[in-house]
Amino acid sequence: xxxxxxxxxxxxxxxxxxxxxxxxxxxxxxxxxxxxxxxxxxxxxxxxxxxxxxxxxxxxxxxxxxxxxxxxxxxxxxxxxxxxxxxxxxxxxxxxxxxxxxxxxxxxxxxxxxxxxxxxxxxxxxxxxxxxxxxxxxxxxxxxxxxxxxxxxxxxxxxxxxxxxxxxxxxxxxxxxxxxxxxxxxxxxxxxxxxxxxxxxxxxxxxxxxxxxxxxxxxxxxxxxxxxxxxxxxxxxxxxxxxxxxxxxxxxxxxxxxxxxxxxxxxxxxxxxxxxxxxxxxxxxxxxxxxxxxxxxxxxxxxxxxxxxxxxxxxxxxxxxxxxxxxxxxxxxxxxxxxxxxxxxxxxxxxxxxxxxxxxxxxxxxxxxxxxxxx
Amino acid sequence: xxxxxxxxxxxxxxxxxxxxxxxxxxxxxxxxxxxxxxxxxxxxxxxxxxxxxxxxxxxxxxxxxxxxxxxxxxxxxxxxxxxxxxxxxxxxxxxxxxxxxxxxxxxxxxxxxxxxxxxxxxxxxxxxxxxxxxxxxxxxxxxxxxxxxxxxxxxxxxxxxxxxxxxxxxxxxxxxxxxxxxxxxxxxxxxxxxxxxxxxxxxxxxxxxxxxxxxxxxxxxxxxxxxxxxxxxxxxxxxxxxxxxxxxxxxxxxxxxxxxxxxxxxxxxxxxxxxxxxxxxxxxxxxxxxxxxxxxxxxxxxxxxxxxxxxxxxxxxxxxxxxxxxxxxxxxxxxxxxxxxxxxxxxxxxxxxxxxxxxxxxxxxxxxxxxxxxxxxxxxxxxxxxxxxxxxxxxxxxxxxxxxxxxxxxxxxxxxxxxxxxxxxxxxxxxxxxxxxxxxxxxxxxxxxxxxxxxxxxxxxxxxxxxxxxxxxxxxxxxxxxxxxxxxxxxxxxxxxxxxxxxxxxxxxxxxxxxxxxxxxxxxxxxxxxxxxx
Numbered sequence: 001x002x003x004x005x006x007x008x009x010x011x012x013x014x015x016x017x018x019x020x021x022x023x024x025x026x027x028x029x030x031x032x033x034x035x036x037x038x039x040x041x042x043x044x045x046x047x048x049x050x051x052x053x054x055x056x057x058x059x060x061x062x063x064x065x066x067x068x069x070x071x072x073x074x075x076x077x078x079x080x081x082x083x084x085x086x087x088x089x090x091x092x093x094x095x096x097x098x099x100x101x102x103x104x105x106x107x108x109x110x111x112x113x114x115x116x117x118x119x120x121x122x123x124x125x126x127x128x129x130x131x132x133x134x135x136x137x138x139x140x141x142x143x144x145x146x147x148x149x150x151x152x153x154x155x156x157x158x159x160x161x162x163x164x165x166x167x168x169x170x171x172x173x174x175x176x177x178x179x180x181x182x183x184x185x186x187x188x189x190x191x192x193x194x195x196x197x198x199x200x201x202x203x204x205x206x207x208x209x210x211x212x213x214x215x216x217x218x219x220x221x222x223x224x225x226x227x228x229x230x231x232x233x234x235x236x237x238x239x240x241x242x243x244x245x246x247x248x249x250x251x252x253x254x255x256x257x258x259x260x261x262x263x264x265x266x267x268x269x270x271x272x273x274x275x276x277x278x279x280x281x282x283x284x285x286x287x288x289x290x291x292x293x294x295x296x297x298x299x300x301x302x303x304x305x306x307x308x309x310x311x312x313x314x315x316x317x318x319x320x321x322x323x324x325x326x327x328x329x330x331x332x333x334x335x336x337x338x339x340x341x342x343x344x345x346x347x348x349x350x351x352x353x354x355x356x357x358x359x360x361x362x363x364x365x366x367x368x369x370x371x372x373x374x375x
Numbered sequence: 376x377x378x379x380x381x382x383x384x385x386x387x388x389x390x391x392x393x394x395x396x397x398x399x400x401x402x403x404x405x406x407x408x409x410x411x412x413x414x415x416x417x418x419x420x421x422x423x424x425x426x427x428x429x430x431x432x433x434x435x436x437x438x439x440x441x442x443x444x445x446x447x448x449x450x451x452x453x454x455x456x457x458x459x460x461x462x463x464x465x466x467x468x469x470x471x472x473x474x475x476x477x478x479x480x481x482x483x484x485x486x487x488x489x490x491x492x493x494x495x496x497x498x499x500x501x502x503x504x505x506x507x508x509x510x511x512x513x514x515x516x517x518x519x520x521x522x523x524x525x526x527x528x529x530x531x532x533x534x535x536x537x538x539x540x541x542x543x544x545x546x547x548x549x550x551x552x553x554x555x556x557x558x559x560x561x562x563x564x565x566x567x568x569x570x571x572x573x574x575x576x577x578x579x580x581x582x583x584x585x586x587x588x589x590x591x592x593x594x595x596x597x598x599x600x601x602x603x604x605x606x607x608x609x610x611x612x613x614x615x616x617x618x619x620x621x622x623x624x625x626x627x628x629x630x631x632x633x634x635x636x637x638x639x640x641x642x643x644x645x646x647x648x649x650x651x652x653x654x655x656x657x658x659x660x661x662x663x664x665x666x667x668x669x670x671x672x673x674x675x676x677x678x679x680x681x682x683x684x685x686x687x688x689x690x691x692x693x694x695x696x697x698x699x700x701x702x703x704x705x706x707x708x709x710x711x712x713x714x715x716x717x718x719x720x721x722x723x724x725x726x727x728x729x730x731x732x733x734x735x736x737x738x739x740x741x742x743x744x745x746x747x748x749x750x751x752x753x754x755x756x757x758x759x760x761x762x763x764x765x766x767x768x769x770x771x772x773x774x775x776x777x778x779x780x781x782x783x784x785x786x787x788x789x790x791x792x793x794x795x796x797x798x799x800x801x802x803x804x805x806x807x808x809x810x811x812x813x814x815x816x817x818x819x820x821x822x823x824x825x826x827x828x829x830x831x832x833x834x835x836x837x838x839x840x841x842x843x844x845x846x847x848x849x850x851x852x853x854x855x856x857x858x859x860x861x862x863x864x865x866x867x868x869x870x871x872x873x874x875x876x877x878x879x880x881x882x883x884x885x886x887x888x889x890x891x892x893x894x895x896x897x898x899x900x901x902x903x904x905x906x907x908x909x
Contacts (some may be wrong), residue, residue: 064789140473153722159471160487177745179729180738181802182762195750200788205468211431212469217456217485287480287497353511 004165005351007049010137011145012296013345016043017133020304020342023310024125029329031119037064039138039342047345049352057284060131064124077104083127084111114325135146145290149278152219163202170201173217174299187360217323220283228277229350269285295349302344309338376569377424377459377537382438383594384419384428385680393419396438396592401537401571406563407598409573410581411590412609413821414791417573420590424571425461426452432688442536449625452714457486460530462540466522467515471802475501475517475525477511482533493532500528503566504558519692520551524558525649531562540572543580545818548691548847549882553581559583562868567831575821578612578850582629601628612824613886614852633890638852641893641899650737655679655718657841658703658736663712665698670801672698673865676711680810681843682718685832687852687873688845689883691861697741697843699862700812703843704738716810734761737808741815744788752798753783763806774801777831792819793827810841817848853877853885853896 017040024036041061048054092106140161144152174197183193213219246264289351313335314321323329379399385392393416401407423430428453429436440448447455458832463469472478479500483493501507504524509517514525530538543559544552560583562568571588574580587604588598597604602625605615614633621640627633656679665673675697680686688696701707703714705724715721718737725733740746748814749755756770774781777797789797796816805809807839813832817825825848832842832855838848846852852859852873859876861869861883869876878893887895895901 023530064429095693155471173740173742174745176701177740177742178748179706180704180733180748181759182730182806183731183758184762193748197745200744201742207431208463208465208468210461211427211452212461213471214431215425215427215452215456215459215461216469216471216482217533218471219451220453220456220485223688229809285484285485285491285493287477287493289490 005353007045007126007138007141007353008136008299008349009290009292009296010139011290012143012292012299013137014133014142015268015300016303016342016345017129017136019305019307020132021126022307022343023338024122024129025312026307026310028122028333029234029321029323029331029335030118030121031331032320032335033125035127035331035339036306036342037128040128041348042343043349044132046347047349047352051138053139053280055164056136057131057135060127060134063131064127067124067127068117068120071116071123072113075106075116084109086110089112096214102257111325118325141290144286144314145180147275147279148284149275150320151284157216163205163290163361166205167198167202170198170205174201175200221287232277234372235270238276239267239271242270299345300349302341302348306338309334309341313338321326376403376443376703377564379423380439380441381424382424382440384416384423384434384436386432386434388899389623392594393434394423394590394596395526397594397596398683399588399596399598401569403536403569404567405585406572407586407588408577408584409571409588410577410608410610412592413575413793413819413824415556415590415592416594417590418541419572420575420588420596421461421541422487424537425459425539426455427461428643428670442491445557447808452861453485456482456530456535457533460533460535460538462523462526462530462538462543464541464545466526469526470514470522470529473513473515474507474510475512478514478525478529482516482529486533491807496534498534503562504533516552517546520554522882523551523555523606527558531568535568537569537571540570542574542819543572545575546692546847549579549849551692552576552703552890558579575610576612576848578611579615581612584628594630596755612822613853613898615738615891617887619892620898620901624795630886630889633886637891642895645896647776654726656680657682657718658714658843659721660703660717661712661716663699663702664710665695665702665707666710671865673709674701676862676865676867678703678860678867678870680843681816681835682809682839682841684723684857685836685844685855686844686858686860687856688860688862689847689849689852692847694862696862697814698812698865700738700843700845703810704736704812705732705855727860733803733806736808736810736812737803738812739796739799739803739814739816741818744795744814745785746799747795750786751784752781752787755787755798756783759802759805761817765805765807770801770805773804774798777801789826793824796820796828797831807837811835811843813842813844816844817846825851826854849877849883850875852883853887859883862887 016033020036020040025034027033044057048057086107086108088108090105090108091103095102095104140158143154143157143161174194177197179192205222242263244267245259246261246267249257249259249263250261313332315335317332320326320330320332320335377400379397381391382394382397397420399420409420409619411417417433419428420700423440426447428434438448441445442458451462452461470478471481476497479497481497481711501510504527506521506524508530509525513557514522514533517525527538527543538559541561543555547555556579557573557787559570559582563570572580580896581601584601586599589604589608591597592609597607605611605626606619611619612629614630615626621636623636627636658678658680660679661677663673663676663678664671676699678699688699690696698707702709703724705714705727706729707718709725714723714725718723722735724735727735747755749758752774753771756774757767759770760767771783775799777800778794781790781794782800787798790798800813816828820828827850832844836842844855857874858871859869859873860867861876869879874894874896877888877896881889885896887897
């Protein structure tokens, strides 16, 4: 395993994060959940690069905290389970009959608060896992890892991601420019003053980008014969139908069983074959493609191990996975070790490359140039 | 190598064709400059070669485009990408990826080149353009000149035969522009590339041009070596103006050429312009410090704008010019420093609301179109009158003084660059500010339009305004400015009367100064007649 700095394959980070997320969705034990969140945070801190998107983890943490607080406050306001140890005896606000089933305030029990807290923690853990993936893996590189057949869609998504910060710049620029002139100050007039230039600007930019991409060869049509095109089309349609019917049959237990798993499998195979066939005719190469190496495998595996361990805990040690609100939550060796396996990428993944070499760009230079570039 | 035959382009709403049976041949390893007044169809001509016209612009195209004898008229731009590379006006708008290296490789990925070839060509191109140290940088953090070079590199990796550039230096400061042009010349000489470029600032590109294609305005095009074409050109750089005035044959194209000829030139005795008596400053700023996060954008900048004068604000891309304008206007937040506007009872524009601020300081932003949002010129004018509480017709009267007879029912987007700027300026002036700030107003203006603008700014100053213009255009500065302030890295490095500053910093010297030495700035100062040369 190489210790040289390099960027890990984004799919590996996502598999790891999804493993952690799957693990946390299988338990309501606050200790396990907190442990998983800490694991995610530690790995982010250890292996985050200095790219722009890497700073987003803080936002996810903020969102997670808000979720937990909201859950608990909801329990306070709308009451909860009856019975249990009353911590705070609030008077219940009488509501008319037609909202029967909803209780406003009323006695606050330890159980209802804990239930809210555990529930919130579980959601928060999911959010933090997704946030960890987002700040560890370059979202654009992830989009670029799509199969060749979906290349066009992938590029469109990459461009859309790029456009957003530019749109924000445009909004800021137009807002300050409109303050420089007199004009209607009513709400509709102001909105129009503001929207028209921003939209015009966005349209102009998109046209410029489309022209730029076209003149650099985007969407060059390779010569493909009609039979190959028909085959690809047929495979994709069969695949789609198969997956739809199969999914329906799997969920609807009254449907004939032959339509369930076999149909789903057939559909998936046809879809994969269709994508492969579509990708085969794509005459395009990739500059420095992401390579799947040992480190990627280990990182992805550590996520899978977490998910499997949590599933095993849920199956065999019910009281560890779901301690309920009446018992003190405990940890078992399996749960503890299972969670800690998720820490492995902090050591196993190679350190990220640095994007900002010496002589880091001045921010003001960039912002001024954006104004220049807008024309 | 590439040949246009009888090319005619007609846009649907126009009566006359933009290009009328144009023939043009670009040979191997040749740099051809496309010149002409604004709006005569320079971009259209470039678009015909790249295939963007009529696919992205509409209109009808007839005639033929031949590459090595084979017609490529019906090939879309993407099919021409490996042979014709195109770099648009705004490099940032055309970037598809987000780092330098990926951007260089993007075109090759589309062509389906093998990985090893891509690696090799990326490295070669990084070296060729001198941007190897930028390889991992985010494209948006590069300076204007660097972005332009990356944009050129990103088409070079596809090894095109012809490179088509639309105003490659218009957003660049003089030094960065020279870098880019030197790079292009090197490619033409060493790599055998052919280059076709459109440019307004002929003084920058003329020394490098092998031939000029001059669009005459009636759909025709005049092609030839600069010596043949320039005598007929309505747009000429100051050096050619000087040559014409002095009656030099053939016309000089480079400063070196012209210097040698000056020996026989009898110059009038320079009239010593007395330093103007210090008038009361209309705007006085001191100690202005602006920070963006941890970056210091402006550090203790002091500046005064006297009544009746035009001041030019210069400096390389990113030196803080725009920031300074917005701070003086009052909308930009400053960390320290004072701004006082007005001669009787000075007011700080940052301390009053947006409406009052407009009456103190007017600012025409870099993108004049940001100010405009209505469908017709008349609507824009009446909205400006209503918004600033002036009598109806004020804005229209101001506009008529700037560009007489602009049809009131025209859409602002359909106006030419110069007309749109005039409209924005009229709207800003409607609030009757006495201090007027302009951010890069000369972009996309040809020489006559620039002269027009400088006349307006002079007359505004004469009426008791104080004008500050941020610009890269040294020739424009020579025409319009009394004083110059040069910013570098957020600090004032030199300031004073234009003749003194220009004599101190050669990078900002106009061509006439380079040829004749200070104190000369403009050809019209010399009062030469065709017989003046001995």
